Amino acid sequence: MIRIGQGFDVHPFAKGRQLHIGGVHVPYETGLLGHSDADVLLHAIIDALLGAAGLTDIGHLFPDTDELYQGADSVGLLAKVIEKIAQESFTISNIDCTILAEKPKMQPYLPAMKLVIANTCHIQPEQINIKATTMEQMGFIGRGEGIGALAVALLEK
Numbered sequence: 001m002i003r004i005g006q007g008f009d010v011h012p013f014a015k016g017r018q019l020h021i022g023g024v025h026v027p028y029e030t031g032l033l034g035h036s037d038a039d040v041l042l043h044a045i046i047d048a049l050l051g052a053a054g055l056t057d058i059g060h061l062f063p064d065t066d067e068l069y070q071g072a073d074s075v076g077l078l079a080k081v082i083e084k085i086a087q088e089s090f091t092i093s094n095i096d097c098t099i100l101a102e103k104p105k106m107q108p109y110l111p112a113m114k115l116v117i118a119n120t121c122h123i124q125p126e127q128i129n130i131k132a133t134t135m136e137q138m139g140f141i142g143r144g145e146g147i148g149a150l151a152v153a154l155l156e157k
């Protein structure tokens with residue numbers, strides 16, 4: 001059986017926060033606001049994996065009303081989702097994703113993100129592709145108000 005899932009997430013910038021994208025600290029003047037570490041890329045990947053496995057979504061599994069997830073490292077959340085999909089006998093074929101950000105430039109950090117995600121998902125880096133694009137200064141992301149991310153995942157069992 002082959003199943004596809006898609007995920008989307010967005011978080012606004014907030015002063016005094018560190019920017020975590022794809023499990024990597026990206027040096028920037030501001031970070032993203034969220035109940036967890038607000039790692040928008042990992043959240044989109046989590047939702048793509050859960051969608052493909054038919055296992056609801058990130059907010060069902062890790063409610064933002066639960067103190068347990070306050071400031072949570074999203075790499076840990078992804079690891080829990082990987083356990084869940086393995087319990088359902090799914091393996092990951094590939095993950096493709098796109099970061100929507102006017103700034104900062106993500107390209108230098110994409111290889112490190114790929115390694116973190118591959119290690120956490122127990123797959124090869126070649127099974128993951130990460131892209132970044134600006135919004136050409138249009139809309140809330142284009143005005144630099146936040147960052148978005150899209151992901152698709154293909155699972156097999």
Ligand SMILES: Nc1ccn([C@@H]2O[C@H](COP(=O)(O)O)[C@@H](O)[C@H]2O)c(=O)n1
Pocket residue numbers: 100101102103104105106107108131132133134135136
């Ligand atoms: N935050 C970003 C946005 C883009 N990139 C890289 O720049 C290329 C051109 O982006 P456009 O939005 O102008 O098409 C894009 O393909 C990425 O390689 C980036 O690293 N970080």
Ligand SMILES: C[C@@]1(CO)OP(=O)(O)OP(=O)(O)OC[C@H]1O
Pocket residue numbers: 009010033034035036037038039043058059062063064065069070071072
């Ligand atoms: C991850 C969770 C839980 O800490 O909080 P946020 O960091 O706010 O992220 P969101 O993308 O809104 O996803 C669901 C949440 O329940």
